[in-house]
Amino acid sequence: MAQTVRVNVPRTILDWVISIGAEDHLSENQRHDIDAWKQGAKRPTVSQLHTISNRLHVPFGYFFMDEPIDDTPPIYAKRTVGSQQPQGRPSRDLVDTIDQMTAIQDWARQDRIDNEGTRLEQVGSRTINDDSNLIAKDIRRALKIDEHWYRESDLHEPAKAFKLLRERAEGTGILIMQNGVVGNNTHRPLDPKEFRAFALIDPYAPLIFINRTDEPETARLFSLVHELAHVWLGTDELYNDTALPTGVTRLEQVCNEVAAAMLLPDGDFLKAWQSFPDDTTLDKRMKELKACFPVSPTALALHALKHKLISQETFQKCNQAAQIWSEETDNQEHSGGNYYSTKLSRFDSRFLERMASSVAEGRTTYLDAYRLTGTNGDTFTKLMKRALS
Known part of the structure; x- marks a missing residue:
C-alpha cells in the first residue's frame, strides 16, 4: 500500500502564503490544519497543499519556495487612489x-x-504639459471621429458609444480587453471597488483592461476614454478612483479632462444647457441632457458645477440621487447569453484574428493559444470560427 507523501513547509512560508491569499475562502477545518502545520504538530500532504492552493488562489509552487517573494504587479504602485499606502495588498483576483x-x-x-515591426506612434506622443483639448483632438483623429461624434444616430447611449470607441481604438493597434471575472471562473468576480480599469503601456502593444462589473455602462465608457489618455501620455495606471475627481494628481487631472473633452465638450454642454427656458426644473434638464451625452448624471452635475450653473449644495443633491440610481442598477446580470458571444466580448477582436493566423502558420502552438485564450481544443476552434465570421 502506497504511503501518503507529507512535506515540510516552513512557518514563514505558510504565514506568507496565507497573508497574500484569499484567506476568507478557507474552511474552519483547513484553518485548524494550517495552525497544526505551523506548530509542527503535523505535516501537510501534497494533496492538502493543492487544495489550500486552490482555495487561496495562490500558485502551488509557492509552498516550496525557500523564502517569501513580493509578487505584487508593478502597476499596483500606479493606482489612482492609495498608491502612497505600501501596506495595501492587491487581491489574488x-x-x-x-x-x-x-x-x-x-x-x-x-x-x-x-x-x-513598427511602434505605435500614439503611445507617449503627448505629455501632461499639453493642453487636454489637444490630446482629445489627437485621440479623436486616431479613432476617426469628430468632436460631435456622439450626436450620430444613438451614440448618446453609453453601450453603443463604448462599442464604437472600443472598435476604433482596437483598429489603431491598442488592445482592449474586458471581463467581470478572473479568466473563465464565474466564482471569482472582479471587485469594482478595487479597480475599474488598468492600462499596461508598451510601444508595440499597449493594453487597456476594463472591469466589466463596474456599473453603470457610463462608468466603463469613462474608464475606456480615461485609459486612452494614459496611452497617449505613455503612463501605466491602475484606475481605482470611485470618488469624485477632486484632489487627484496632475496626471489624473489631465486624463479626466481629456475624458470630459471626448464625452462632454464644454461648448456642446453649455449650448445644450442654455437652450432650456429659465424656469426649466433641474430634474428635467438632467433627463434631457442625459439623452444628449453618453455620460452619467453625476458627470453632468459636476460639469454644471464647474461652470457655476448650479451651487455646491445642488450638486450634492444631484450626486446623491445619482448614487441611488447607480446602486439600483449595480451588478446587473449580464451573463446568460451565448457562451461564445460572452467569450468574444472579453477579447480584443484583432488579437483573436492575429492568434488564428499565427496558429495556422505554425508560429504559435495550440497549447500556447489555449493558455492565452482560456480554451481547449474544441472551444478554441469554435471561438476562432466565430471571431473570423
Missing part, C-alpha cells in the same frame, strides 16, 4: 487578471514585432 493580461500583451508585442 487582481494579481491573476494582470498576469493574464501581461501574458497576452507579451504575445501581441512579439507578434507585432515579427510582422509589422
Whole structure:
C-alpha cells in the first residue's frame, strides 16, 4: 500500500502564503490544519497543499519556495487612489487578471514585432504639459471621429458609444480587453471597488483592461476614454478612483479632462444647457441632457458645477440621487447569453484574428493559444470560427 507523501513547509512560508491569499475562502477545518502545520504538530500532504492552493488562489509552487517573494504587479504602485499606502495588498483576483493580461500583451508585442515591426506612434506622443483639448483632438483623429461624434444616430447611449470607441481604438493597434471575472471562473468576480480599469503601456502593444462589473455602462465608457489618455501620455495606471475627481494628481487631472473633452465638450454642454427656458426644473434638464451625452448624471452635475450653473449644495443633491440610481442598477446580470458571444466580448477582436493566423502558420502552438485564450481544443476552434465570421 502506497504511503501518503507529507512535506515540510516552513512557518514563514505558510504565514506568507496565507497573508497574500484569499484567506476568507478557507474552511474552519483547513484553518485548524494550517495552525497544526505551523506548530509542527503535523505535516501537510501534497494533496492538502493543492487544495489550500486552490482555495487561496495562490500558485502551488509557492509552498516550496525557500523564502517569501513580493509578487505584487508593478502597476499596483500606479493606482489612482492609495498608491502612497505600501501596506495595501492587491487581491489574488487582481494579481491573476494582470498576469493574464501581461501574458497576452507579451504575445501581441512579439507578434507585432515579427510582422509589422513598427511602434505605435500614439503611445507617449503627448505629455501632461499639453493642453487636454489637444490630446482629445489627437485621440479623436486616431479613432476617426469628430468632436460631435456622439450626436450620430444613438451614440448618446453609453453601450453603443463604448462599442464604437472600443472598435476604433482596437483598429489603431491598442488592445482592449474586458471581463467581470478572473479568466473563465464565474466564482471569482472582479471587485469594482478595487479597480475599474488598468492600462499596461508598451510601444508595440499597449493594453487597456476594463472591469466589466463596474456599473453603470457610463462608468466603463469613462474608464475606456480615461485609459486612452494614459496611452497617449505613455503612463501605466491602475484606475481605482470611485470618488469624485477632486484632489487627484496632475496626471489624473489631465486624463479626466481629456475624458470630459471626448464625452462632454464644454461648448456642446453649455449650448445644450442654455437652450432650456429659465424656469426649466433641474430634474428635467438632467433627463434631457442625459439623452444628449453618453455620460452619467453625476458627470453632468459636476460639469454644471464647474461652470457655476448650479451651487455646491445642488450638486450634492444631484450626486446623491445619482448614487441611488447607480446602486439600483449595480451588478446587473449580464451573463446568460451565448457562451461564445460572452467569450468574444472579453477579447480584443484583432488579437483573436492575429492568434488564428499565427496558429495556422505554425508560429504559435495550440497549447500556447489555449493558455492565452482560456480554451481547449474544441472551444478554441469554435471561438476562432466565430471571431473570423
